[in-house]
Amino acid sequence: MRQAHTVEQVRAAEAALMAKLPEGTLMQRAAAGLAVAVSNFLGGTYGARVVLLIGSGDNGGDALYAGARLARRGAQVTAVLLSSHAHPGGLAALLAVGGRVGATSDIVSADVVLDGIVGIGGRPGLRPDALAAVQLAEQYGVPIVAVDTPSGVDVDTGETPEPHVRAALTVTFGTHKICHLVDPAASACGPVHLIDIGLDLPPAEVQSLQAADVRALYPIPHGESDKYSRGVLGLMVGSPQYPGAAVIATTGALAGPIGMVRYVGPDAVAAAVREAHPEVVGDGRVQAWTIGSGLGDELDVPRIRELLDADEPVVLDADGLKALDDSGDHVDVLATPHAGELARLLGVERATVEAERLKYARLAAERFDVTVLLKGATTVIAGPDGEVRVNTNATPWLATAGAGDVLAGLCGSLLAAGLTPLDAAAVGAYLHASAANLSSSGGPTTAIAVAQALPEATRLLLS
Ligand SMILES: NC(=O)C1=CN([C@@H]2O[C@H](COP(=O)(O)OP(=O)(O)OC[C@H]3O[C@@H](n4cnc5c(N)ncnc54)[C@H](OP(=O)(O)O)[C@@H]3O)[C@@H](O)[C@H]2O)[C@@H](O)CC1
Ligand SMILES: Nc1ncnc2c1ncn2[C@@H]1O[C@H](COP(=O)(O)OP(=O)(O)O)[C@@H](O)[C@H]1O
Ligand SMILES: [K+]
The missing domain is CATH 3.40.1190.20 (Ribokinase)
Structure with a gap:
């Protein structure tokens, strides 16, 4: 059974688990799974050009830590910071292993773009600089891997009232969200890969039989x-x-x-x-x-x-x-x-x-x-x-x-x-x-x- 939980349910399960674990454990679990999924998507890591689109929250943190893991395995990783606040620990980890901060124009020559703009904390829509970056990737045919959710969709309803990311693959954590199963957002996810991070969740109202x-x-x-x-x-x-x-x-x-x-x-x-x-x-x-x-x-x-x-x-x-x-x-x-x-x-x-x-x-x-x-x-x-x-x-x-x-x-x-x-x-x-x-x-x-x-x-x- 594939279960899709609401943001509220995910947040509650996250809080309960985080109380029992050292700080940052869940983000590391998410980033580790994300890095492996991106590596598999690319068919290898060494020499791959990876651009990270980074928003202001933990979704960007996941992307930055995953970027650091990919850089350690030989990828050229560039972070494009779309807000004045990027996850500090994630950014430091990336820079420490040779990743760099770049500009939107770096997308043009990338093999893959990681969408760490927003996840479950996002409101529908993309701000102008994020939209421009996403459009550039689309224009140059650079595939986008969405971190947790394609940014810009409505996570709890699957609605897409505003511009949003169209992903070639979505890597999500803990459980599926409603936007992964319900159209029109589901069609913007590509295949959805779920990484288990150990959340203990209640039964979901939205389920998909396997x-x-x-x-x-x-x-x-x-x-x-x-x-x-x-x-x-x-x-x-x-x-x-x-x-x-x-x-x-x-x-x-x-x-x-x-x-x-x-x-x-x-x-x-x-x-x-x-x-x-x-x-x-x-x-x-x-x-x-x-x-x-x-x-x-x-x-x-x-x-x-x-x-x-x-x-x-x-x-x-x-x-x-x-x-x-x-x-x-x-x-x-x-x-x-x-x-x-x-x-x-x-x-x-x-x-x-x-x-x-x-x-x-x-x-x-x-x-x-x-x-x-x-x-x-x-x-x-x-x-x-x-x-x-x-x-x-x-x-x-x-x-x-x-x-x-x-x-x-x-x-x-x-x-x-x-x-x-x-x-x-x-x-x-x-x-x-x-x-x-x-x-x-x-x-x-x-x-x-x-x-x-x-x-x-x-x-x-x-x-
Ligand atoms: N839950 C879990 O178990 C785990 C969660 N994890 C990860 O954390 C992610 C959730 O992180 P999060 O809570 O920090 O929120 P997130 O989605 O990064 O956005 C936050 C900020 O973005 C902004 N913003 C809002 N809308 C916007 C828009 N349209 N366009 C641009 N910006 C917009 C707004 O801030 P503002 O800029 O308005 O101040 C908002 O506060 C989750 O998806 C997963 O990846 C994993 O690490 C492991 C375990
Ligand atoms: N884009 C699509 N992808 C997959 N299945 C689709 C798509 N569009 C329609 N379907 C499925 O095709 C079937 C069409 O049924 P319906 O619209 O009642 O057609 P008809 O009245 O001619 O029998 C439904 O089962 C629907 O879920
Ligand atoms: K995202």
């Missing part, structure tokens, strides 16, 4: 299982306008853990579904529903509301989201909007949702009393009680028509097999992205190819 967590949650059939006990999913998706949505969602559902799929919809669409999947049966008892993908003119709001009020859990997707209202208890509902659909539900602009994804996913979960899975490059899942899961393993090749239908079918399958909406969403998003990675392998893919890769992605996960 392979072992997904494996532990996946409903695996056993010797006593039959097709009913594995779970039966009802699909109310697709229309004469969008028959493909029904076929695609069914393919996603059948690639999940359930034993049977029931399709409910217009005869012509049902025929298309059965042509692709002869095993699909008609109306009857189900353990969960997937409703809404490609419903178009078939949208029947009163019927959907009846199902939302019934006992069986529901995945509500696409057009079906129009049936959601904020009266009543919908804790068994998993809503799967993209940013545009969530914006419509909440009466705000799409760009506003894109900019503040965590906030609006949480807001909708609370307002509609549902679990919200907000689709995008990183998927944010918010439960009605404030718990958040983030999925970060998707490829941009997954942004293809119908990919959402696959996810709706798969999540319904996981719900019908007994997972909670939060777990179904997190497991579904993880496997959906894994299947996309398999079927894409770095190139184009299609929704149906993603759905067809789901069994293999699941096999690889479970084996």
Whole structure:
């Protein structure tokens, strides 16, 4: 499980640990890990030209001590001081081993820039001299390694209202921060490398499932299982306008853990579904529903509301989201909007949702009393009680028509097999992205190819 803690939680854990350790121990642990990560990033240290961008706080201290370690191993290290106060111990350590203080123009010939401008103490945005330095690195194609966080992002929300660093790698300490997992900031981090510095942290509200967590949650059939006990999913998706949505969602559902799929919809669409999947049966008892993908003119709001009020859990997707209202208890509902659909539900602009994804996913979960899975490059899942899961393993090749239908079918399958909406969403998003990675392998893919890769992605996960 990857956990993302708030700045407040990190500060409290840091204070508790620092009280037990000699002064400076944590910064040395951070700097040692950072220096190794930078050395690995460069593929060696001797002769490498390293420029440090140094702000006024401990984030700059980390960068300076790491710079000293790199200088000791033969790197040419130059610190660019962006404030009148640089960490005194760190600066002395760098100068003592042959590092020097230089100017922004040194960036032009650097192999790497370390962003020690601000970390968890930073406010969003970059001051003019920091911005100029970062822009110079971008202009000359010099990669930036962010120390703890890319400076300028909002650490606790993942928002980027102001200019910020775009890192090729982020080296963080103690735990992940929310900006490492939630877009748009997450996309500015590059790969995130975590250095353990021994912090003792409480459970985090924002978590990201990893392979072992997904494996532990996946409903695996056993010797006593039959097709009913594995779970039966009802699909109310697709229309004469969008028959493909029904076929695609069914393919996603059948690639999940359930034993049977029931399709409910217009005869012509049902025929298309059965042509692709002869095993699909008609109306009857189900353990969960997937409703809404490609419903178009078939949208029947009163019927959907009846199902939302019934006992069986529901995945509500696409057009079906129009049936959601904020009266009543919908804790068994998993809503799967993209940013545009969530914006419509909440009466705000799409760009506003894109900019503040965590906030609006949480807001909708609370307002509609549902679990919200907000689709995008990183998927944010918010439960009605404030718990958040983030999925970060998707490829941009997954942004293809119908990919959402696959996810709706798969999540319904996981719900019908007994997972909670939060777990179904997190497991579904993880496997959906894994299947996309398999079927894409770095190139184009299609929704149906993603759905067809789901069994293999699941096999690889479970084996
Ligand atoms: N916690 C831990 O466990 C450990 C933490 N460690 C490290 O410490 C880091 C946190 O250090 P920190 O607390 O000194 O804050 P930090 O981020 O350096 O910024 C501070 C100052 O920057 C300024 N400033 C603010 N916004 C700004 C802006 N937009 N643009 C420019 N300047 C801005 C503002 O000062 P001002 O200039 O306004 O007076 C503010 O006071 C943490 O990220 C990690 O790297 C590790 O060593 C090991 C263990
Ligand atoms: N840039 C991206 N990187 C990775 N995954 C993405 C990106 N953009 C969208 N996705 C994923 O692709 C899928 C698209 O679903 P959706 O928008 O509902 O499309 P459709 O309605 O055509 O099925 C979602 O699972 C979403 O999380
Ligand atoms: K930084």
